[in-house]
Amino acid sequence: MEKLVTDMAFKDLSGICVGNAQDDSTKTGVTVFYFPQPAWASAVVLGGGPASRELPLLDPQRNALPLNALVFAGGSAYGLAASDGVMTCLEQHGQGFDTGFSLVPIVCQSDIYDLSYGDAHVRPDREMGYLACSRAMEANSPISGNVGAGIAATVGKPGGMAQAQKSGIGYAASKMGSLEVGVAVVVNALGDIYEDGKKIAGMTTPNRQGFISAEQTLLRNHYSNLWKGGNTTIAAVFTNARFGVADLKKVANMASAGLARCIRPVFTMADGDSVYAVSVGERMVESDVNTVGVLAALVMEKAIANAIHSSRISEEEYLANI
Numbered sequence: 001m002e003k004l005v006t007d008m009a010f011k012d013l014s015g016i017c018v019g020n021a022q023d024d025s026t027k028t029g030v031t032v033f034y035f036p037q038p039a040w041a042s043a044v045v046l047g048g049g050p051a052s053r054e055l056p057l058l059d060p061q062r063n064a065l066p067l068n069a070l071v072f073a074g075g076s077a078y079g080l081a082a083s084d085g086v087m088t089c090l091e092q093h094g095q096g097f098d099t100g101f102s103l104v105p106i107v108c109q110s111d112i113y114d115l116s117y118g119d120a121h122v123r124p125d126r127e128m129g130y131l132a133c134s135r136a137m138e139a140n141s142p143i144s145g146n147v148g149a150g151i152a153a154t155v156g157k158p159g160g161m162a163q164a165q166k167s168g169i170g171y172a173a174s175k176m177g178s179l180e181v182g183v184a185v186v187v188n189a190l191g192d193i194y195e196d197g198k199k200i201a202g203m204t205t206p207n208r209q210g211f212i213s214a215e216q217t218l219l220r221n222h223y224s225n226l227w228k229g230g231n232t233t234i235a236a237v238f239t240n241a242r243f244g245v246a247d248l249k250k251v252a253n254m255a256s257a258g259l260a261r262c263i264r265p266v267f268t269m270a271d272g273d274s275v276y277a278v279s280v281g282e283r284m285v286e287s288d289v290n291t292v293g294v295l296a297a298l299v300m301e302k303a304i305a306n307a308i309h310s311s312r313i314s315e316e317e318y319l320a321n322i
Contacts, residue, residue: 005295007302010142010171013182015039015280016238019136020148021128027118027321028074030082030128031148031169033184033236033278034136038066038106041278042249046256047232048269051077053109058276060246068095068105069133070276072149072169072186072234074114075123082129083109089133110274112188113230114152116161118321142171142184145310149234152321153188153311155263156202157231158217161322163208165201167193170307172299178240178285181295183255183303185235189273190214191265195305208315215264232272233259235303237296240281247289252277254293258300 011018015037022029042058053071056062068090073079087105090096096103115123132148135141144150150169157164167189173182187193192202192214203214237255252275259266259273267273277296 005174005176008173008175008180010173010182011140013173013180013238014240014282017136017140018142019132020141020143021132021135022148022151023122026122027152028114028122028124029148029151030071030073030124030132032086032132032136033070034133035067035069035280038068039278039280040243040245040248041067041276042245042252043274043276044249044252044256045274046267047271047273049230050272050274051080051111052274053080053083055108057106058108058245060249064245065097065106067108067278069107070236070278071107071109071129073109073111073124074149074152076111076113076115076230078123079111080109081126082124083107085126085129086133089130093137110234112149112153112186112232112234114188115230116322117152117154144168144170144306146313149186150307153186155187155189156192156214157190158214159203163204163206165204166311166313166318167201168307168311170303170310172302172306174295174299176295179287180240181292181299182238183235183296183299185233185300185303185307187233187304187307188231189233189263189266190231190268190270191263193304193308194262194264201308218265231270233263234274235259235300236276236278238278238280239292240283240285241279241287241292242284243279248277248279250289251293251296255296255300258297262301262304
């Protein structure tokens with residue numbers, strides 16, 4: 001049978017530039033997705049504890065405006081300060097919605113909780129956000145692993161950080177004819193991570209020599225005795241399909257199937273899982289929501305696996321940071 005979908009490099013997607021900044025010693029960071037031409041977007045929040053900024057702007061029932069940038073960061077709610085620097089950088093470069101009196105850059109942000117890894121007292125701030133945005137404007141650097149917003153991501157945490165494992169930020173992209181779909185995801189989950197049905201990261205035994213099921217641990221304890229430290233997986237789907245806000249929200253919903261196939265459990269009240277969908281590109285194509293949504297879920301699985309496989313660090317380094 002003819003292969004319909006082929007892989008492509010995320011950096012080859014048009015209409016998007018990625019920049020990163022992080023504190024390598026204290027382990028927190030920012031990733032900025034900059035859109036040279038403002039891009040229509042929407043999002044769904046599926047977890048119980050999101051840390052986010054300006055998400056109502058992406059609601060089809062609101063006066064939606066195209067995004068100048070999307071920001072992923074660490075620091076939980078503290079890290080939302082990074083967007084102040086992103087907005088300043090965009091304004092200085094003449095980017096933003098013209099109100100008649102001032103340019104107002106349209107920036108949305110979602111953060112992971114990474115305060116349990118590295119130094120909890122250092123969080124992304126406006127300076128880090130500014131640096132990540134300026135780097136995105138200078139060059140496109142979608143780097144996987146322990147970089148930017150993914151520098152302190154971890155997974156498999158029902159037993160606490162001593163039984164968790166390192167994760168990071170991952171990327172993947174595919175095309176089908178002229179249709180392109182890419183996904184960026186910061187995997188910072190309460191649950192375990194699976195690839196093709198096989199567990200590749202997550203909750204370990206106390207001696208860290210094997211795996212324990214995060215799902216079964218949660219069920220056994222009714223979650224009452226489990227560590228409730230923050231989690232949250234944040235993802236964005238980027239496509240050159242021409243969609244409005246309502247269709248993009250459906251794409252984000254369908255793409256979340258990729259999260260559900262790879263993360264167990266997922267969308268819990270201890271996660272703030274959120275998925276964006278953004279319509280980008282210099283040469284937009286016509287497609288339908290079902291096609292893009294199904295393809296996005298498949299690419300999401302690849303991006304999640306990429307986050308794990310590109311984020312290997314030594315046991316000594318991991319244990320030294322928890």
